[in-house]
Amino acid sequence: xxxxxxxxxxxxxxxxxxxxxxxxxxxxxxxxxxxxxxxxxxxxxxxxxxxxxxxxxxxxxxxxxxxxxxxxxxxxxxxxxxxxxxxxxxxxxxxxxxxx
Numbered sequence: 001x002x003x004x005x006x007x008x009x010x011x012x013x014x015x016x017x018x019x020x021x022x023x024x025x026x027x028x029x030x031x032x033x034x035x036x037x038x039x040x041x042x043x044x045x046x047x048x049x050x051x052x053x054x055x056x057x058x059x060x061x062x063x064x065x066x067x068x069x070x071x072x073x074x075x076x077x078x079x080x081x082x083x084x085x086x087x088x089x090x091x092x093x094x095x096x097x098x099x100x
Contacts, residue, residue, distance in 0.1 A: 045069050 007026060033039075049065045050057060057065075 042066065042070075 045066055046062060049062055049069075
């Protein structure tokens with residue numbers, strides 16, 4: 001008999017009004033992570049992105065960088081011309097002003 005079967009047997013015999021705290025514990029146990037590997041992987045990636053100088057990156061920049069690193073994205077799929085155009089269209093860049 002496994003964990004699920006034990007709960008089903010208990011549930012049919014008793015209801016959630018008899019043991020409300022036990023029901024809460026069971027529901028909570030279903031969402032607990034079995035391992036912390038993904039969490040540790042996230043911290044490792046974040047530490048690679050952040051530098052030792054505090055405040056060098058905004059939290060949104062770190063979040064975006066982590067999403068890029070964790071994605072299945074490949075360089076073959078990336079269009080550098082679109083990125084270049086977007087980079088200079090979003091904001092006036094000093095490098096463009098100096099060269100004009």
